[in-house]
Amino acid sequence: MPAVKIPREKAEKVKKTLKKLKIYDGRRRPKRAEDFIFLPVLDPNKAQRLGLEVVYIDLPLRPERQIYKNLESVLMEKLSPEERKHLRRYDIIGDIAITQIPPELEHRKKEIIEGLLTIHPFLKVVAVKGSHKGAFRIREYSIVWGEKRLETIHRENGVEFKVDLSRVFFNPRMKGERYRLAQLTEDGERVLLMFAGILPYALVIARYKNVEITAVELNKNAIKLGMENIEMNRRRLKGRIELIEGDVFKVVPGLQNFDRVISPTPKGVDALSLALSKAEKWLHYYDFIHENELGRFKERILEKCRKQGKDCEIRVKKVSDYKPHVFKVCADVRML
Numbered sequence: 044m045p046a047v048k049i050p051r052e053k054a055e056k057v058k059k060t061l062k063k064l065k066i067y068d069g070r071r072r073p074k075r076a077e078d079f080i081f082l083p084v085l086d087p088n089k090a091q092r093l094g095l096e097v098v099y100i101d102l103p104l105r106p107e108r109q110i111y112k113n114l115e116s117v118l119m120e121k122l123s124p125e126e127r128k129h130l131r132r133y134d135i136i137g138d139i140a141i142t143q144i145p146p147e148l149e150h151r152k153k154e155i156i157e158g159l160l161t162i163h164p165f166l167k168v169v170a171v172k173g174s175h176k177g178a179f180r181i182r183e184y185s186i187v188w189g190e191k192r193l194e195t196i197h198r199e200n201g202v203e204f205k206v207d208l209s210r211v212f213f214n215p216r217m218k219g220e221r222y223r224l225a226q227l228t229e230d231g232e233r234v235l236l237m238f239a240g241i242l243p244y245a246l247v248i249a250r251y252k253n254v255e256i257t258a259v260e261l262n263k264n265a266i267k268l269g270m271e272n273i274e275m276n277r278r279r280l281k282g283r284i285e286l287i288e289g290d291v292f293k294v295v296p297g298l299q300n301f302d303r304v305i306s307p308t309p310k311g312v313d314a315l316s317l318a319l320s321k322a323e324k325w326l327h328y329y330d331f332i333h334e335n336e337l338g339r340f341k342e343r344i345l346e347k348c349r350k351q352g353k354d355c356e357i358r359v360k361k362v363s364d365y366k367p368h369v370f371k372v373c374a375d376v377r378m379l
């Protein structure tokens with residue numbers, strides 16, 4: 044498949060340009076080779092017209108794309124091309140498959156379940172997801188096959204999480220984000236994790252780095268699972284985690300400052316000022332932003348920084364699609 048061969052130091056800039064021109068192939072992983080990076084492109088002719096060196100090289104699909112493609116291919120003979128267009132991405136959490144069945148495929152539920160079981164023979168539960176509800180952001184699910192439970196053990200980034208999807212929030216698609224933050228974090232840092240949930244971020248960071256993490260969460264069920272998760276992973280962790288039960292807005296003002304603050308902010312909550320006020324070196328602030336509002340979002344953070352007498356450098360990263368034109372983003376804010 045087509046890719047452009049770019050010297051490492053220019054890769055970020057070229058990637059931005061390719062994305063702007065909508066010819067960057069985000070479904071595939073870029074590849075590093077010595078001083079170069081191969082960036083996947085959708086339109087080699089257009090890339091060539093930009094003066095870039097086009098090569099043909101095997102770049103694997105990102106795992107989530109691969110997973111989706113697998114379902115499409117096992118259902119190749121059972122579903123018509125029109126029906127296959129309605130197939131949605133699904134997630135595997137431990138031995139539970141979480142899928143969506145749009146109205147156009149309701150009559151194909153049996154085939155979709157069989158397809159999932161063919162690809163993942165270890166599955167014990169297949170559930171269809173509804174929307175997130177309330178302050179704890181718990182999703183509604185209906186179990187369509189298998190055991191009547193939503194509790195499981197999920198493995199990711201070298202740690203294990205006990206999850207009960209009927210009582211707590213958990214998003215397996217943030218695996219890459221958790222790894223990214225673990226790589227950015229440095230040994231010896233004091234880290235504050237607001238809205239900690241069952242501790243996926245805290246555990247992945249503590250797995251890789253010798254840090255002191257303070258985590259705050261309000262949902263009692265998440266606290267209970269979080270405590271179990273610390274125990275379950277204890278021998279794997281380089282860092283230490285203190286988990287505080289309580290409301291972030293009441294607990295955090297009374298805490299010390301931290302080298303790094305992470306806020307996987309629940310949708311509709313504004314914790315920016317609070318998170319920023321506790322960050323001495325870095326803040327990673329998650330929010331849901333319309334693509335036309337990205338500049339305004341950055342401005343808002345800069346304004347808050349100025350108000351708090353901080354000089355900041357901000358990079359906003361799109362983390363995942365939320366709905367058309369709206370993205371979950373992470374603002375990486377560095378205090379200068």
Ligand SMILES: C[S@@+](CC[C@H](N)C(=O)[O-])C[C@H]1O[C@@H](n2cnc3c(N)ncnc32)[C@H](O)[C@@H]1O
Pocket residue numbers: 178179180212213214217237238239240241242243244259260261262265289290291292307308309310
């Ligand atoms: C989007 S989830 C993120 C959870 C976790 N960090 C993760 O990535 O799996 C937000 C979490 O914040 C918790 N929460 C909501 N409001 C809170 C508050 N005022 N104080 C502390 N935790 C809160 C919810 O229970 C939920 O676990």
